[in-house]
């Protein structure tokens with residue numbers, strides 16, 4: 357399913373934080389949103405997963421206006437993992453994941469055998485089935501993140517919106533989670549080669565459509581973003597300042613200008629994927 361933002365501006369408390377964003381994530385593509393702290397990534401994503409309405413512009417799924425859909429219909433198509441997501445009450449992990457099935461249930465909603473099976477598969481998919489009976493609030497940050505990803509996968513969406521999904525995860529889990537949301541594609545963004553170890557099991561989300569998920573994700577780690585995303589959009593001060601394939605976008609000039617760092621670019625010796633080596637802050641004095 358295609359996700360398209362056209363001329364989206366977002367205002368919070370009367371202040372325009374995000375300006376005139378046009379962005380496209382083609383069906384099955386993984387698109388990264390990168391930018392410095394406070395550049396507007398979360399605000400833009402909140403508008404995409406409907407926590408905020410756009411002040412101008414539209415968010416469309418295969419041409420249909422997401423903000424004009426009823427909540428249930430939208431939730432069957434698009435799932436989100438917000439930053440600092442969590443639950444206030446101490447539900448069990450199984451109960452948290454089961455919430456992902458609510459958009460598919462009628463009325464008050466009783467879990468069907470299929471709902472239960474999908475939740476179990478989603479938990480297994482993120483390697484968290486052993487946590488099923490535990491209380492959510494007692495989990496570590498990384499465990500919570502995996503459970504919330506399982507909830508999003510159990511929702512069986514066609515589009516996944518993630519705000520810093522690798523927060524709290526160790527390096528192996530960061531690689532695994534990003535490979536996972538790509539529906540089993542473990543190949544990095546560069547030329548074909550061996551990807552991260554531990555290829556995931558067959559897809560949970562997207563299994564009805566038979567297709568890969570369309571993913572829009574904010575990421576702070578530029579190497580992870582380059583490795584996993586098909587395209588990147590760079591935000592600065594609420595505006596897109598660059599967009600395209602990672603190697604084209606993450607140039608030393610852009611990294612100095614937008615992130616204020618000096619960087620060298622190398623290719624991974626085995627996979628060919630872009631790797632950035634950061635050496636110091638790019639201060640005008642240092643660069644002159």
Ligand SMILES: Nc1ncnc2c1ncn2[C@@H]1O[C@H](COP(=O)(O)OP(=O)(O)OP(=O)(O)O)[C@@H](O)[C@H]1O
Nearest residue numbers: 368369371373391392393394395396397398399400
């Ligand atoms: N509810 C709010 N009220 C006022 N200002 C806000 C609100 N939410 C966000 N902002 C401001 O909007 C700007 C963009 O914030 P946002 O959280 O979208 O950035 P971000 O790129 O996701 O940052 P980070 O990388 O630190 O998570 C910041 O200056 C922030 O202080």
